[in-house]
Amino acid sequence: MTVTLARAHGTPCPTAVVDARTLPEAEPELLARLTELRATLADHGAADVLKNALVQPSRHPLFDLDYRFVQSLPDRLDSFDLRGSCGHSILAAVEAAARTGMIQPLVPGCRVRVNVLNNGDNVVCETEETSDGGTRFTAHFLCSPPRPVRELLITGEPVTGIPFEGRMVPVSLVSMGNPYIFVHAVELGVPTVDELFADDPVLFDRMTRLRRAVCEAQGWDTGGAFPKVAALLPDAVGSLAVRAISVPSWHPTVALTGATCLAAGAAVEGTVPHLLSGQTEQAHSGMLALRTPGATIRVSARTTGGPHDRRLAWISVAEKQVDYRGRFLPARTSQELSWLPLTA
Numbered sequence: 001m002t003v004t005l006a007r008a009h010g011t012p013c014p015t016a017v018v019d020a021r022t023l024p025e026a027e028p029e030l031l032a033r034l035t036e037l038r039a040t041l042a043d044h045g046a047a048d049v050l051k052n053a054l055v056q057p058s059r060h061p062l063f064d065l066d067y068r069f070v071q072s073l074p075d076r077l078d079s080f081d082l083r084g085s086c087g088h089s090i091l092a093a094v095e096a097a098a099r100t101g102m103i104q105p106l107v108p109g110c111r112v113r114v115n116v117l118n119n120g121d122n123v124v125c126e127t128e129e130t131s132d133g134g135t136r137f138t139a140h141f142l143c144s145p146p147r148p149v150r151e152l153l154i155t156g157e158p159v160t161g162i163p164f165e166g167r168m169v170p171v172s173l174v175s176m177g178n179p180y181i182f183v184h185a186v187e188l189g190v191p192t193v194d195e196l197f198a199d200d201p202v203l204f205d206r207m208t209r210l211r212r213a214v215c216e217a218q219g220w221d222t223g224g225a226f227p228k229v230a231a232l233l234p235d236a237v238g239s240l241a242v243r244a245i246s247v248p249s250w251h252p253t254v255a256l257t258g259a260t261c262l263a264a265g266a267a268v269e270g271t272v273p274h275l276l277s278g279q280t281e282q283a284h285s286g287m288l289a290l291r292t293p294g295a296t297i298r299v300s301a302r303t304t305g306g307p308h309d310r311r312l313a314w315i316s317v318a319e320k321q322v323d324y325r326g327r328f329l330p331a332r333t334s335q336e337l338s339w340l341p342l343t344a
Contacts, residue, residue: 001033004096005049005325006134008088010253010294012246013048014325015089016041017096020054020068027082034070035078041328042077050074050247051086053093057102063115063122064103067093071225074248081225084178085118087256087317091137094125095322098135106130121177134323138316141177141260146304146311149268152176154227155218158270164213171214172271176264176315177257179227181214182272183207185243188231193241196233197293199250207231207245230258237278239289240266253294260315263288263301267312 001022007014016037024030034052041049050072058066069086073079094114098106106112106127114123124140150156154173161168172182188206190196196203211229215222230244244251244258254262265273266288277288290297302313 001037002100003037003328004100005046005328006092006095007323007325008091008256009321009323010292010297011051011088011255012249012251013050014046015051015053015086015092015096016049016328017053017055017093019100019102020056020066023054031078031080034072034080038072038077046328051089051092053086053089053096055093055097055102058113058115060115063113065094065097065112065114066117067114068117071247073223073225083118083224084226085116085121085257087123087139087141087177087260088320090114090116090123091125091139091256091320091322094137095135095324099324100327106135119177128319134321137320137322138318139256139320141315143312143314146313149264149303149310149312152264152268152312153271154179158268158274159272162210162214162217164210169210170272171210172265172273173214173218173227174261174265174268174271174273175227176261176312178255178261180258180261180265181211181227181229182262182265183210183229183231184272184276185231185233185241190231190233193233193235193291196231196241196243203231203243204245204250207243211245228255228258230254230262232262232272232276234276234278235289235291238287239291240273240277241291243293250293253292253297254290256317256320259290259297259299259317262290263299263315264312267301267303267310269307 002019004017005014052070054068071081094112097103110127112125122142126138128136159170169187233241235241244254265271266277286301299317301315305311
């Protein structure tokens with residue numbers, strides 16, 4: 001098994017990028033091999049690596065890479081979630097694939113087209129700048145053909161009431177890249193940005209329980225990684241303060257798929273992101289600023305059509321830096337990780 005590590009800035013952990021050609025295709029055998037990988041990583045001080053990107057040169061003529069995401073769950077070494085995707089891990093996979101010769105070397109302006117096998121997403125990773133240690137990207141999430149924005153709503157409505165703590169809490173359930181639960185932080189007893197960004201175990205527990213309540217109300221599995229949940233506050237016109245939960249803790253910023261999902265949700269009139277962003281009419285090329293505890297992320301959603309026939313064409317997130325760590329080689333006589341740096 002060929003394993004390379006790379007980490008996008010603002011993500012909770014590195015991604016283990018694995019050459020899918022070295023893995024079995026049948027799911028039971030695949031998960032057994034990934035369990036072995038997790039055990040090896042844990043034995044060498046890298047138990048925090050909970051993201052796996054399985055990549056190979058694409059079999060589709062319109063793409064460069066076939067990508068499959070597997071989320072490692074923290075409860076057991078053999079526990080995984082194969083649903084959904086991870087935008088930061090897509091960028092890490094492109095970085096590792098280029099450094100190891102699976103695809104062409106990255107140079108400013110080049111574009112790598114990624115076929116996401118988990119959910120059918122089409123992602124174009126555009127190189128902004130390269131260095132010996134990593135690459136800065138713009139990620140474009142494409143809808144081809146443009147998708148009616150109302151189809152992004154999981155329940156078909158902008159706001160859904162969820163029974164929670166003896167009352168109905170309004171949330172928006174949006175799916176773009178990954179399914180997300182968006183809730184006004186005031187509904188969770190948090191009225192200010194400072195309180196939202198505090199390391200508050202009460203808020204973390206309340207968001208976790210709200211996620212569970214949504215899953216139970218919708219008949220979804222409560223034990224997996226998806227849907228994810230994020231609490232929002234208005235920050236300025238066209239800007240939101242965002243606090244999101246990852247696996248198994250606070251996300252230091254917000255997932256790349258979370259940013260795209262927020263931009264998509266803001267394009268739909270009446271959703272929680274739309275109302276809180278202060279944009280009564282989303283522009284055809286709406287720029288949304290997402291202020292998080294770790295960074296401010298700017299995401300642009302391109303829509304077409306009129307107010308009653310709006311369609312999402314693409315979403316772009318710029319200035320995403322990925323650091324290349326190298327191949328993972330378990331040390332024979334040390335508990336420390338051994339790295340073999342590679343350059344394109």
